[in-house]
Amino acid sequence: IILQNIADLTKLKLSFDFIIVGGGTAGNVIANRLSECPDHSVLVLEAGGSDDNVLNIQMPFFAPRATPGTPQDWNYTTTPQTALNGRSLPYPRGFVLGGSSSVNYMVYTRGSKEDFDRFSKVSGDSGWSWDKLVPYMQKNERFVGASDHHNINGQYNPAVHGFSGINSVSLAGFPSPIDSRVIQATTQLKEFPFNLDMNSGSTLGMGWGQSTIKNGTRSSSSTSYLAPEFLSRPNLHVLLNARVTRILKTSTGAFQTVEFVQDLNGAFHPHEVVLSAGSVGTPNILMHSGIGNPSKLTSLGIKPLVNLPSVGQNLSDHTLLFLSYFVNSTDTWETWERSPTLTQQLLNQWSTSRTGQFVDLPLNHLGFFRIPTLVNQFKDPASGPGTSHYELIVSNGLLGPPPPTGNFMSVSCAVVAPTARGSVTLSSSNVLADPVINPNLLGSPADVFIMREAIKSSMRFASAPAFAGYVLSPNGLNFNSTDAEIDAFVRANAGTVFHPAGTASMSPKGATWGVVDPDLRVKGVSGLRIVDLSVAPFIPAAHTQAATYIIAERAADLIKSIWGENDLQVVLKTQYIYTEVGKH
Numbered sequence: 001i002i003l004q005n006i007a008d009l010t011k012l013k014l015s016f017d018f019i020i021v022g023g024g025t026a027g028n029v030i031a032n033r034l035s036e037c038p039d040h041s042v043l044v045l046e047a048g049g050s051d052d053n054v055l056n057i058q059m060p061f062f063a064p065r066a067t068p069g070t071p072q073d074w075n076y077t078t079t080p081q082t083a084l085n086g087r088s089l090p091y092p093r094g095f096v097l098g099g100s101s102s103v104n105y106m107v108y109t110r111g112s113k114e115d116f117d118r119f120s121k122v123s124g125d126s127g128w129s130w131d132k133l134v135p136y137m138q139k140n141e142r143f144v145g146a147s148d149h150h151n152i153n154g155q156y157n158p159a160v161h162g163f164s165g166i167n168s169v170s171l172a173g174f175p176s177p178i179d180s181r182v183i184q185a186t187t188q189l190k191e192f193p194f195n196l197d198m199n200s201g202s203t204l205g206m207g208w209g210q211s212t213i214k215n216g217t218r219s220s221s222s223t224s225y226l227a228p229e230f231l232s233r234p235n236l237h238v239l240l241n242a243r244v245t246r247i248l249k250t251s252t253g254a255f256q257t258v259e260f261v262q263d264l265n266g267a268f269h270p271h272e273v274v275l276s277a278g279s280v281g282t283p284n285i286l287m288h289s290g291i292g293n294p295s296k297l298t299s300l301g302i303k304p305l306v307n308l309p310s311v312g313q314n315l316s317d318h319t320l321l322f323l324s325y326f327v328n329s330t331d332t333w334e335t336w337e338r339s340p341t342l343t344q345q346l347l348n349q350w351s352t353s354r355t356g357q358f359v360d361l362p363l364n365h366l367g368f369f370r371i372p373t374l375v376n377q378f379k380d381p382a383s384g385p386g387t388s389h390y391e392l393i394v395s396n397g398l399l400g401p402p403p404p405t406g407n408f409m410s411v412s413c414a415v416v417a418p419t420a421r422g423s424v425t426l427s428s429s430n431v432l433a434d435p436v437i438n439p440n441l442l443g444s445p446a447d448v449f450i451m452r453e454a455i456k457s458s459m460r461f462a463s464a465p466a467f468a469g470y471v472l473s474p475n476g477l478n479f480n481s482t483d484a485e486i487d488a489f490v491r492a493n494a495g496t497v498f499h500p501a502g503t504a505s506m507s508p509k510g511a512t513w514g515v516v517d518p519d520l521r522v523k524g525v526s527g528l529r530i531v532d533l534s535v536a537p538f539i540p541a542a543h544t545q546a547a548t549y550i551i552a553e554r555a556a557d558l559i560k561s562i563w564g565e566n567d568l569q570v571v572l573k574t575q576y577i578y579t580e581v582g583k584h
């Protein structure tokens with residue numbers, strides 16, 4: 001049941017066992033799974049509004065228009081990035097039901113087996129290993145056919161997928177004119193082997209992209225985990241436009257009171273609060289609640305209540321560089337992007353039949369690769385020898401607004417094994433002020449090295465015989481650019497893939513670092529758990545939504561194992577307290 005206003009909720013006179021802060025990627029998984037048990041009453045407080053009828057959210061090809069600077073974006077900006085000529089970058093996060101899963105680019109890559117095995121090793125909990133998580137991957141995933149119903153044999157490995165999960169995943173549903181060249185290139189250059197399915201745990205190689213799309217429409221945590229059949233549960237309520245400001249300590253010492261602002265201020269007291277506000281929102285709420293580095297909190301006038309200096313630290317993100325090539329063809333996106341008539345035709349086609357270019361995100365292939373020489377200079381930052389340092393993303397056009405002339409292919413580059421760490425901190429005690437976000441992109445020599453080598457690799461890929469006569473020259477660089485020229489180009493043009501992780505990292509029970517125990521309870525605190533990508537101790541070498549869903553699916557089971565049906569029957573349900581303290 002979705003409610004827009006606190007007044008609608010108070011009328012219902014309900015009490016809640018669980019309050020989930022943030023109806024985003026992870027939060028909606030928890031909401032769905034906990035409300036499977038009719039005895040668990042669940043409330044989701046989401047700061048943003050509804051995702052209904054937002055074209056740029058629903059239609060895959062326009063995903064890059066869903067943010068930044070839209071009503072569905074938190075509209076954050078980073079601090080000036082030292083390694084990027086001091087540029088501050090937009091730092092989109094979904095401000096809408098579904099969170100970032102409603103505004104992301106839908107690429108669905110789980111990460112490598114080694115990525116999750118590293119979670120397990122670092123946290124001391126084998127439950128976070130790949131093998132133990134496979135059932136949760138399958139609970140998340142409902143692999144469906146491509147929207148154009150083409151034969152997908154040879155484009156993925158059915159053995160590694162889930163077909164009865166909740167969140168739809170598919171292969172591209174519109175053929176790109178460069179598809180065959182890309183696949184041919186994987187047979188021509190040993191450096192870029194074909195990978196049948198990078199969701200198998202072995203990510204290395206180039207292959208067909210998989211994305212959270214069904215019938216040419218986005219599948220988000222909102223459209224899937226909060227689909228009508230789940231939202232109709234009488235024990236599941238979602239309050240939109242409810243921005244949580246702090247988690248307050250109750251008289252028992254537990255952090256179980258959720259303070260939020262809407263039109264009015266209010267507070268709830270459930271059995272357990274689950275913070276799922278994401279890698280920016282979660283540390284922000286924790287610090288305002290007095291949980292963090294005591295001296296830093298004191299200096300801002302916030303009373304420190306729990307000493308956890310790791311809150312907001314360890315921010316990891318993937319740096320991205322759009323790298324395009326002029327091509328000898330007019331069959332690229334630029335042709336219709338420059339023509340309002342053609343764009344409208346494609347839009348109509350999508351609206352009426354869910355076919356055509358707009359059923360897909362702007363890429364059909366991607367690949368993950370290692371730099372063999374990296375270990376001569378740096379400690380290997382990857383989670384293991386089978387895990388990548390960088391990613392190449394192939395698109396039939398230039399990503400971003402097209403220049404007045406030229407047609408393009410992109411082989412963009414991302415550093416997926418970053419060593420630099422940034423932070424999310426506070427600028428003031430004002431609970432509504434934006435936090436200070438410093439992803440520290442390319443903030444280490446190893447990361448700069450990886451990006452430089454990724455660019456050279458992109459150029460080698462674009463020089464495969466399969467592209468002879470098609471690819472003309474790089475846009476902004478040339479095939480013989482020096483290292484210094486490449487580095488300067490990166491500093492001037494690189495950005496992020498929008499994958500912040502790790503700001504409330506899990507660590508072994510009893511560790512002096514980290515923010516949550518392996519069961520995701522906040523250290524030294526009762527009543528409060530964190531379930532979102534902020535708990536990842538290392539960022540996976542992959543796009544991060546799949547890892548978020550996987551973490552959340554396991555977390556739901558961890559919570560259920562504590563609050564089983566019988567437990568709740570003996571625990572007296574607390575009433576939520578709603579205090580009218582005046583207009584906000």
Ligand SMILES: Cc1cc2nc3c(=O)[nH]c(=O)nc-3n(C[C@H](O)[C@H](O)[C@H](O)COP(=O)(O)OP(=O)(O)OC[C@H]3O[C@@H](n4cnc5c(N)ncnc54)[C@H](O)[C@@H]3O)c2cc1C
Pocket residue numbers: 021022023024025026027045046047048067092093094095096097098099100101103104105106107108109242243244245276277278279281282285497498499500531532533534542543544545546548
């Ligand atoms: C533009 C963009 C493109 C991306 N592309 C991809 C991609 O192609 N593939 C991929 O795998 N990943 C992609 N990602 C990353 C991926 O979407 C995220 O890693 C993942 O969704 C994070 O999930 P989460 O649950 O941690 O946070 P979120 O999904 O962001 O959820 C947090 C939720 O909490 C809410 N919230 C925050 N603060 C409060 C508060 N104070 N009170 C109440 N609610 C609050 C937010 O509004 C939001 O709904 C992209 C992200 C962005 C922004």
